[in-house]
Amino acid sequence: xxxxxxxxxxxxxxxxxxxxxxxxxxxxxxxxxxxxxxxxxxxxxxxxxxxxxxxxxxxxxxxxxxxxxxxxxxxxxxxxxxxxxxxxxxxxxxxxxxxxxxxxxxxxxxxxxxxxxxxxxxxxxxxxxxxxxxxxxxxxxxxxxxxxxxxxxxxxxxxxxxxxxxxxxxxxxxxxxxxxxxxxxxxxxxxxxxxxxxxxxxxxxxxxxxxxxxxxxxxxxxxxxxxxxxxxxxxxxxxxxxxxxxxxxxxxxxxxxxxxxxxxxxxxxxxxxxxxxxxxxxxxxxxxxxxxxxxxxxxxxxxxxxxxxxxxxxxxxxxxxxxxxxxxxxxxxxxxxxxxxxxxxxxxxxxxxxxxxxxxxxxxxxxxxxxxxxxxxx
Amino acid sequence: xxxxxxxxxxxxxxxxxxxxxxxxxxxxxxxxxxxxxxxxxxxxxxxxxxxxxxxxxxxxxxxxxxxxxxxxxxxxxxxxxxxxxxxxxxxxxxxxxxxxxxxxxxxxxxxxxxxxxxxxxxxxxxxxxxxxxxxxxxxxxxxxxxxxxxxxxxxxxxxxxxxxxxxxxxxxxxxxxxxxxxxxxxxxxxxxxxxxxxxxxxxxxxxxxxxxxxxxxxxxxxxxxxxxxxxxxxxxxxxxxxxxxxxxxxxxxxxxxxxxxxxxxxxxxxxxxxxxxxxxxxxxxxxxxxxxxxxxxxxxxxxxxxxxxxxxxxxxxxxxxxxxxxxxxxxxxxxxxxxxxxxxxxxxxxxxxxxxxxxxxxxxxxxxxxxxxxxxxx
Numbered sequence: 001x002x003x004x005x006x007x008x009x010x011x012x013x014x015x016x017x018x019x020x021x022x023x024x025x026x027x028x029x030x031x032x033x034x035x036x037x038x039x040x041x042x043x044x045x046x047x048x049x050x051x052x053x054x055x056x057x058x059x060x061x062x063x064x065x066x067x068x069x070x071x072x073x074x075x076x077x078x079x080x081x082x083x084x085x086x087x088x089x090x091x092x093x094x095x096x097x098x099x100x101x102x103x104x105x106x107x108x109x110x111x112x113x114x115x116x117x118x119x120x121x122x123x124x125x126x127x128x129x130x131x132x133x134x135x136x137x138x139x140x141x142x143x144x145x146x147x148x149x150x151x152x153x154x155x156x157x158x159x160x161x162x163x164x165x166x167x168x169x170x171x172x173x174x175x176x177x178x179x180x181x182x183x184x185x186x187x188x189x190x191x192x193x194x195x196x197x198x199x200x201x202x203x204x205x206x207x208x209x210x211x212x213x214x215x216x217x218x219x220x221x222x223x224x225x226x227x228x229x230x231x232x233x234x235x236x237x238x239x240x241x242x243x244x245x246x247x248x249x250x251x252x253x254x255x256x257x258x259x260x261x262x263x264x265x266x267x268x269x270x271x272x273x274x275x276x277x278x279x280x281x282x283x284x285x286x287x288x289x290x291x292x293x294x295x296x297x298x299x300x301x302x303x304x305x306x307x308x309x310x311x312x313x314x315x316x317x318x319x320x321x322x323x324x325x326x327x328x329x330x331x332x333x334x335x336x337x338x339x340x341x342x343x344x345x346x347x348x349x350x351x352x353x354x355x356x357x358x359x360x361x362x363x364x365x366x367x368x369x370x371x372x373x374x375x376x377x378x
Numbered sequence: 379x380x381x382x383x384x385x386x387x388x389x390x391x392x393x394x395x396x397x398x399x400x401x402x403x404x405x406x407x408x409x410x411x412x413x414x415x416x417x418x419x420x421x422x423x424x425x426x427x428x429x430x431x432x433x434x435x436x437x438x439x440x441x442x443x444x445x446x447x448x449x450x451x452x453x454x455x456x457x458x459x460x461x462x463x464x465x466x467x468x469x470x471x472x473x474x475x476x477x478x479x480x481x482x483x484x485x486x487x488x489x490x491x492x493x494x495x496x497x498x499x500x501x502x503x504x505x506x507x508x509x510x511x512x513x514x515x516x517x518x519x520x521x522x523x524x525x526x527x528x529x530x531x532x533x534x535x536x537x538x539x540x541x542x543x544x545x546x547x548x549x550x551x552x553x554x555x556x557x558x559x560x561x562x563x564x565x566x567x568x569x570x571x572x573x574x575x576x577x578x579x580x581x582x583x584x585x586x587x588x589x590x591x592x593x594x595x596x597x598x599x600x601x602x603x604x605x606x607x608x609x610x611x612x613x614x615x616x617x618x619x620x621x622x623x624x625x626x627x628x629x630x631x632x633x634x635x636x637x638x639x640x641x642x643x644x645x646x647x648x649x650x651x652x653x654x655x656x657x658x659x660x661x662x663x664x665x666x667x668x669x670x671x672x673x674x675x676x677x678x679x680x681x682x683x684x685x686x687x688x689x690x691x692x693x694x695x696x697x698x699x700x701x702x703x704x705x706x707x708x709x710x711x712x713x714x715x716x717x718x719x720x721x722x723x724x725x726x727x728x729x730x731x732x733x734x735x736x737x738x739x740x741x742x743x744x745x746x747x748x749x750x751x752x753x754x755x756x
Contacts (some may be wrong), residue, residue: 007407012620017403023621024402027393027574029385030695060576061439062616067600072596100596142484190617196405198438198576198619218450218478220597221443238440239568241576242390243401319407 004316008348010140010213010294012190013338016307016357022250023243030242036234038249045252052177055348056203057227060241063188066200068096069222070163070184076216077101081132082123084115087139088324100217112142114289117150130160138169141324143296149180157180161208172267172293172337183208267292270336270345273375280371281363286331286362289342293337299346303359305329310353318351342376381695386726388546388672390568391716400628401621401658408620409522412472416627430555434581434603438619441545441566445580448541448562455479459510459530460501465517465666466702479597492667495528499584499677508538509611516547518701521674522665527558533567534559547666548643550671561586572716573625599753645670648714648723651753658749659741664709671715681737683707689733696729720754
């Protein structure tokens with residue numbers, strides 16, 4: 001039987017065919033007027049999506065590379081930084097700090113919960129010499145959304161810079177970099193920006209830029225100062241991933257055409273439909289402050305979580321993400337991220353219903369899809 | 379008038395249409411059996427091209443990222459390393475060492491000349507505590523080929539590891555990693571391997587592997603130990619550039635099908651035809667030990683080098699590389715690298731002849747192409 005495949009993971013996300021074909025055109029050289037236009041277009045598009053006037057440097061790497069850049073370029077050995085944990089990606093900040101000899105003050109947050117901004121305030125008050133607060137907008141591993149606006153209000157009053165991993169929220173959840181006073185936003189290409197993995201981004205505020213001068217940590221490939229200098233000439237210090245940049249320019253054009261507010265509304269609409277469906281199916285969300293890019297759902301008692309995700313994939317051709325680390329087998333995650341519309345949600349819920357029924361879970365077949373449709377009617 | 383475009387630069391190089399279309403297929407997730415097969419296939423193909431049994435780690439970055447990895451993972455601050463200069467890319471080794479607080483003993487070599495292996499021997503004898511020798515196989519900026527086999531004989535007898543930047547020679551010039559005792563070979567995707575920029579490689583010998591344990595330099599994204607551990611399960615620590623990896627697997631299949639010895643012979647044949655043509659045109663090569671991947675040619679007296687390259691590009695649609703840094707305007711470089719055959723050479727020489735004639739250089743029109751054809755007849 002023909003089995004169509006559907007990628008519903010929080011990255012990589014589906015890439016529009018138009019972008020794939022654009023990237024398949026004959027390769028061009030990167031030191032050309034033609035490619036400088038591409039860089040310029042990516043830069044303008046990223047500023048638009050991020051809501052910022054700050055420069056945004058682009059690296060050829062996964063998002064983790066830009067996270068490392070945000071540590072190595074602004075801090076020095078023995079500096080203190082607050083790392084907001086609460087999931088696999090929050091913990092990554094702390095790991096990178098440790099790798100560079102930066103003292104990480106780990107703010108532990110229960111996985112699935114959003115961080116309480118007051119706890120950041122307390123930590124900053126106790127540690128006046130903190131140089132940076134590293135946090136995550138959407139914690140992909142739990143589907144929790146942190147309140148970056150509230151955190152920005154707190155951190156901007158201190159001497160520290162606020163660095164936000166927005167890898168899985170960029171182009172899906174609202175982020176107003178300048179208005180919310182976020183100094184550094186880190187992003188990646190294979191999530192809301194709808195292109196394959198391989199590019200990462202880092203915006204740099206004036207406050208952050210001043211810390212570039214004092215940072216003594218070693219860096220070369222991820223040198224932000226050098227990247228900013230190249231950017232003045234719409235250039236990159238090293239050969240960029242030419243085809244991915246061409247794809248990014250096109251993806252950002254698509255986002256500008258739809259309008260970022262519309263893009264954000266679409267993600268909210270789709271995520272809400274997923275949440276209504278889960279409620280109708282009697283399933284619990286892991287997070288009380290769920291992000292609109294990925295919804296983490298608790299596997300019901302008596303059902304094998306890993307087997308459920310596997311069956312949805314193998315029998316239905318639909319690819320959900322399972323749980324990572326301590327959440328392995330305990331949750332599944334449905335993305336509403338990037339190039340997705342109403343019927344992607346319907347496919348996800350339908351596949352889930354079929355697999356749940358087969359696994360012996362009791363519910364009225366169609367009730368999840370019905371709830372999703374009702375949510376989409378509004 | 380229709381102007382067809384021809385990319386004859388030493389990276390990015392033309393990507394075969396079949397590979398472009400393969401990369402344009404629907405995106406897949408990287409944590410899948412399907413993608414693990416891709417990683418496995420890339421790994422086997424890279425070992426074949428490198429002539430090694432050593433593991434080869436793959437990073438999503440430009441080649442410079444893998445160069446940085448080769449410094450940050452094997453050395454510690456204040457370690458001594460010999461850096462063979464002789465061009466822009468040789469100098470990059472020294473820059474990276476300095477960025478990491480590694481003491482670089484710079485072996486200055488006149489740009490365009492190959493390094494004398496005896497000078498490495500002398501430097502090693504004078505500095506018994508040297509931990510690594512960093513060198514370049516084909517110095518892209520000058521077209522000079524270093525004798526890696528001879529250097530391998532010298533360095534393998536010392537306590538130092540031999541690290542070779544083979545970015546622009548891999549898949550074009552012979553490298554026998556194990557037989558020549560090269561500890562670490564660094565490569566990139568957009569040269570002889572025929573795919574777009576965005577991937578880099580690093581092979582790791584047993585001698586190098588032992589230095590991983592003692593290295594105290596900070597690293598995270600480019601952590602080789604972590605990458606080797608993931609490789610055991612045909613995996614990568616961070617999301618790889620999925621589409622580029624799919625392209626790489628296909629490119630390596632093409633190389634295996636042609637046979638690496640045939641690939642090397644083809645590059646020699648094409649480069650020889652270029653060299654014969656230059657001789658017939660009365661032009662001098664910059665290097666007395668030219669590589670087969672890129673030929674650097676001195677701009678004749680009285681001709682404006684930058685204008686020549688520009689006219690070949692704008693009037694003929696053929697993209698040569700000019701000179702970099704101190705060679706700006708003084709040379710042009712014709713690549714015979716990657717997905718190229720006999721008629722690519724004929725196009726390059728024809729375009730050059732047209733532009734030279736227009737620039738007032740005196741020669742018998744057709745003599746360059748005739749010499750190239752004669753060379754290709756043999």
